[in-house]
Amino acid sequence: MNTLELIQKNLDTFSKSERKVAEVIIASPQVAIHSSIATLAKMADVSEPTVNRFCRRLDTKGFPDFKLHLAQSLAHGTPYVNRNVNEDDGPEAYTAKIFESTMACLDVAKNALDTNLINRAVDVLTQANKISFFGLGASSSVAHDALNKFFRFNIPVACFDDIVMQKMSCINSTEGDVIVLISHTGRTKALVEVARLARENDAFVLALTAYNSPLAKHSNLVLSMSVPEDTDIYMPMASRIAQLVLIDVLATGFTLRRGAKFRDNLKRVKEGIKDSRFDKLDDNII
Amino acid sequence: MNTLELIQKNLDTFSKSERKVAEVIIASPQVAIHSSIATLAKMADVSEPTVNRFCRRLDTKGFPDFKLHLAQSLAHGTPYVNRNVNEDDGPEAYTAKIFESTMACLDVAKNALDTNLINRAVDVLTQANKISFFGLGASSSVAHDALNKFFRFNIPVACFDDIVMQKMSCINSTEGDVIVLISHTGRTKALVEVARLARENDAFVLALTAYNSPLAKHSNLVLSMSVPEDTDIYMPMASRIAQLVLIDVLATGFTLRRGAKFRDNLKRVKEGIKDSRFDKLDDNII
DNA sequence: AAATATCTGTTGTTTAGTTACATTAATGAG
DNA sequence: CTCATTAATGTAACTAAACAACAGATATTT
Numbered sequence A, B: 001m002n003t004l005e006l007i008q009k010n011l012d013t014f015s016k017s018e019r020k021v022a023e024v025i026i027a028s029p030q031v032a033i034h035s036s037i038a039t040l041a042k043m044a045d046v047s048e049p050t051v052n053r054f055c056r057r058l059d060t061k062g063f064p065d066f067k068l069h070l071a072q073s074l075a076h077g078t079p080y081v082n083r084n085v086n087e088d089d090g091p092e093a094y095t096a097k098i099f100e101s102t103m104a105c106l107d108v109a110k111n112a113l114d115t116n117l118i119n120r121a122v123d124v125l126t127q128a129n130k131i132s133f134f135g136l137g138a139s140s141s142v143a144h145d146a147l148n149k150f151f152r153f154n155i156p157v158a159c160f161d162d163i164v165m166q167k168m169s170c171i172n173s174t175e176g177d178v179i180v181l182i183s184h185t186g187r188t189k190a191l192v193e194v195a196r197l198a199r200e201n202d203a204f205v206l207a208l209t210a211y212n213s214p215l216a217k218h219s220n221l222v223l224s225m226s227v228p229e230d231t232d233i234y235m236p237m238a239s240r241i242a243q244l245v246l247i248d249v250l251a252t253g254f255t256l257r258r259g260a261k262f263r264d265n266l267k268r269v270k271e272g273i274k275d276s277r278f279d280k281l282d283d284n285i286i
Numbered sequence C: 001a002a003a004t005a006t007c008t009g010t011t012g013t014t015t016a017g018t019t020a021c022a023t024t025a026a027t028g029a030g
Numbered sequence D: 001c002t003c004a005t006t007a008a009t010g011t012a013a014c015t016a017a018a019c020a021a022c023a024g025a026t027a028t029t030t
Helices: A003-009 A016-027 A027-031 A036-045 A048-057 A063-073 A091-112 A115-126 A139-151 A163-169 A189-200 A236-257 A260-272 A280-284 B003-009 B016-028 B029-033 B037-042 B049-059 B063-074 B092-112 B116-125 B138-150 B163-171 B190-200 B238-258 B259-272 B280-284
Strands: A131-134 A157-160 A177-180 A206-210 A222-223 B130-135 B156-159 B176-181 B204-208 B221-223
Touching: A003 A016, A003 A063, A003 B221, A016 A027, A016 A036, A016 A048, A027 A063, A027 A091, A036 A048, A048 A063, A048 B049, A063 B063, A063 B163, A091 A236, A091 B092, A091 B116, A091 B238, A115 A236, A115 B092, A131 A139, A131 B204, A139 A157, A139 A177, A139 A236, A139 B138, A157 A163, A163 A189, A177 A189, A189 A206, A206 A236, A236 B092, A236 B238, B003 B016, B003 B063, B016 B029, B016 B037, B016 B049, B029 B063, B037 B049, B049 B063, B049 B280, B092 B238, B116 B204, B116 B238, B130 B163, B138 B156, B138 B176, B138 B238, B156 B163, B176 B190, B190 B204, B204 B238
Parallel strands: A131 A157, A131 A177, A177 A206, A206 A222, B130 B156, B130 B176, B176 B204, B204 B221
Antiparallel strands: none
């Protein structure tokens, strides 16, 4: 378990002084691992033994051992904690926090994913006659993105962010059609209805949503990643990013499955749009 | 650079005794990081200062510092780097690689961002009469996402992914309008033309694009992040994620700038869509 | 409000790490 | 081959960091 996350999670089990230590460490872990127990104590405005006690509470042998653990969890270069934005945060603070908590979420999502299910999802997608991506609200941009990706594969794809169109599309679906439903919570009533409708018409329903949600129960295959919901202040942020990366993963799996010959297709698509862009060499002319 | 690799590589630059230390560490690095300088010296059959000198030769401040570096390089078998997907990767491999390289990209992007510019961008956005988000191709889903975010702020927003609509919108723009142009490369000719048109009509052009690109040169304010392009196999992946996170950052900055009273708005929007969702309690009924 | 338990800081001891210096080994010129 | 010089290694003294034991302070409970 990531030490930094562990500190964050156990914040309320600490005593007042210990929490001061925790906050100093979370604020600048890179500094913490290069400090002595004395300087860290001074930074947190507590005594040295308090720092030591703090370390032991985290199941380490003492301060040096704690530093080692912390160093390992920082190895990625990024402190992987979910830090919520405060009202009085400046641009540096909230920028860093959002980037970092997004990365933390991706890390959690990565570990929560079942690669076997991903493999099956790729199976299903490669064998599909037609793939449709549905999303509502914030998830609609994820669906659009998926469309953009899979469109390049030169297979029949569609994307609807309108509930009426989604339902109509479902009614017209046949066996071999795959409908990818994207929803963070999996509780949007309309989308659950869409799932039901799709299955009634023999389509395969692949859901990118929360485990055990109503939508999940109405799907043939569910790719879920338990991204903490409360990271979002008032709107889905990191969860949506995780879904996009998952789309990337599926698209990559798709590409790999189709083999080398197929990848030439992608190259051609990229070549095809070349004329619409400025060359790098043009930069100084403009 | 990975410390363990560094030791391996510099094996021949060490003296005889120092090499003994190196070999002991390479043989069992996990033991090494949990040993004192005395025990390590005994293991390598050298004196303590020799171990210390060995550490310094590796550009560390001393033994404890060296242990930290080593611990970091040993953390998680997989270092947090850009790893490209291979043809023969299985689902576990490509899933991990995509997630990790996305995280790596976000890390790079975070460090490349100028928070002063972000602050200015937030300034501009909060003072805008109307905000329009334009993107083409893969960036269109980013623009959609931005719309979804800023729409909740109850201010005039628009989003176009159609070049004709974008141009028309530009022609109708007036002072006080902010047009956010999203493009990974900043080389899409059509979008550069849109930027020119927008500025001719007194709109403020905020570009989320590459530094020094043609589009950047035609914008009033540029938020750039040098995400490596070659991470994407044949389609933009990580760069687009970075843009989305940047949108999150701007939206958050916007919210914070508007103050507490404004944040109640967001709560109301969230409350307003509650009826369209299943409660958590409903789960077992369905 | 008193008593108990918990938390926090001060002091002193121990141990680990480092510096300075002495010794040994290695290299090279006469 | 031997002496001189340089580099390498170890010994001993020193510094500072970490920890344990204790005492004072603060909550908490009855």
